[in-house]
Amino acid sequence: MLVGRSIRSHLIRPMIQVRVLQFSSASAAAVEAERTIREGPRHDWNRHEIKSIYDSPLLDLLFHGAQVHRHAQNFREVQQCTLLSIKTGGCSEDCSYCPQSSRYDTGLKAQKLMDKDAVIEAAKKARETGSTRFCMGAAWRDTIGRKTNFNQILEYVKEIRGMGMEVCCTLGMIEKQQALELKKAGLTAYNHNLDTSREYYPNIITTRSYDERLQTLKFVREAGINVCSGGIIGLGEAEEDRVGLLHTLATLPTHPESVPINALVAVKGTPLQDQKPVEIWEMIRMIATARIVMPKAMVRLSAGRVRFSMVEQAMCFLSGANSIFTGDKLLTTPNNDYDADQLMFKVLGLIPKAPSFSDDASKPFEAENCEAASASG
Numbered sequence: 613m614l615v616g617r618s619i620r621s622h623l624i625r626p627m628i629q630v631r632v633l634q635f636s637s638a639s640a641a642a643v644e645a646e647r648t649i650r651e652g653p654r655h656d657w658n659r660h661e662i663k664s665i666y667d668s669p670l671l672d673l674l675f676h677g678a679q680v681h682r683h684a685q686n687f688r689e690v691q692q693c694t695l696l697s698i699k700t701g702g703c704s705e706d707c708s709y710c711p712q713s714s715r716y717d718t719g720l721k722a723q724k725l726m727d728k729d730a731v732i733e734a735a736k737k738a739r740e741t742g743s744t745r746f747c748m749g750a751a752w753r754d755t756i757g758r759k760t761n762f763n764q765i766l767e768y769v770k771e772i773r774g775m776g777m778e779v780c781c782t783l784g785m786i787e788k789q790q791a792l793e794l795k796k797a798g799l800t801a802y803n804h805n806l807d808t809s810r811e812y813y814p815n816i817i818t819t820r821s822y823d824e825r826l827q828t829l830k831f832v833r834e835a836g837i838n839v840c841s842g843g844i845i846g847l848g849e850a851e852e853d854r855v856g857l858l859h860t861l862a863t864l865p866t867h868p869e870s871v872p873i874n875a876l877v878a879v880k881g882t883p884l885q886d887q888k889p890v891e892i893w894e895m896i897r898m899i900a901t902a903r904i905v906m907p908k909a910m911v912r913l914s915a916g917r918v919r920f921s922m923v924e925q926a927m928c929f930l931s932g933a934n935s936i937f938t939g940d941k942l943l944t945t946p947n948n949d950y951d952a953d954q955l956m957f958k959v960l961g962l963i964p965k966a967p968s969f970s971d972d973a974s975k976p977f978e979a980e981n982c983e984a985a986s987a988s989g
């Protein structure tokens with residue numbers, strides 16, 4: 613007996629040790645991804661927790677981003693969106709990355725608001741080529757005092773929504789009343805990026821504050837419009853700032869339904885023209901962390917995609933991205949080729965995502981739904 617017990621304990625002890633070793637080496641990405649899958653989205657993240665996820669070994673972070681993605685989303689679906697600049701250039705703001713600021717000499721010619729026929733034509737073309745969301749961008753600080761133009765945009769929103777597309781606008785800061793009018797016109801989402809962390813923000817923009825940005829997001833949310841808000845990496849910020857951005861977004865009372873992750877496209881003439889291009893590993897780190905901390909958001913692989921190969925983009929989709937912008941241009945900068953994108957969908961087995969007009973993202977996280985989404989892919 614004694615001998616038998618001693619042999620058993622001799623065998624069991626190393627097994628326990630191995631398990632203890634496995635547990636003690638579990639990365640923050642593994643621990644938090646499992647918790648997200650088990651308990652659903654959280655809004656009480658602290659910065660240290662998000663930093664620990666972000667700092668997890670890259671392949672582990674990618675793997676666990678993918679796990680959350682498969683539980684919370686239909687992992688084969690990727691939404692195609694088109695972003696049209698409906699009023700280009702001449703902007704009074706000083707966003708250091710932006711060729712549309714009138715403060716920088718980028719050779720971009722300022723234009724007036726595009727007329728209705730041209731905008732609707734562009735939306736029809738976008739729909740025909742597979743886009744289910746049409747975004748309209750205007751280079752303005754805000755919409756105050758632009759009643760005529762704003763009313764025109766309300767018409768565009770109504771018409772495009774009537775075509776069965778999701779409609780998003782990015783028009784700078786808006787007031788409560790304007791958010792309500794946009795909602796009434798049928799706007800699906802309003803984009804207003806936070807760009808970077810609160811701490812790094814003054815290095816990038818001085819003409820409006822971080823709190824003003826958050827105020828616009830609040831008006832959008834209160835009007836019942838989905839929030840689209842993300843940021844840009846490659847602005848010269850530290851990793852801590854990337855974490856700070858995700859922390860602000862992930863601790864909003866309701867997570868944004870849409871989180872664009874942009875890699876800076878450095879444009880000649882802007883203060884950031886000489887920034888080093890963002891590496892794919894940095895994008896994957898950012899996307900996977902965003903997916904783990906905001907599982908139900910659409911994580912959009914946005915500006916800078918043009919520099920990434922199909923294999924690199926595949927890793928972004930695997931780690932949690934589920935949307936791209938298609939079309940010749942992304943506002944004023946070049947975008948990926950249409951045929952190359954279609955080939956990518958085919959090769960990777962991706963499915964274009966249909967438009968969604970429900971506010972699903974505000975519903976409670978349900979494990980069963982997540983499993984169904986995962987299985988249906």
Ligand code: SF4
Nearest residue numbers: 703705707710713751
């Ligand atoms: S507010 Fe928009 S358009 Fe104007 S400079 Fe900033 S990013 Fe560019």
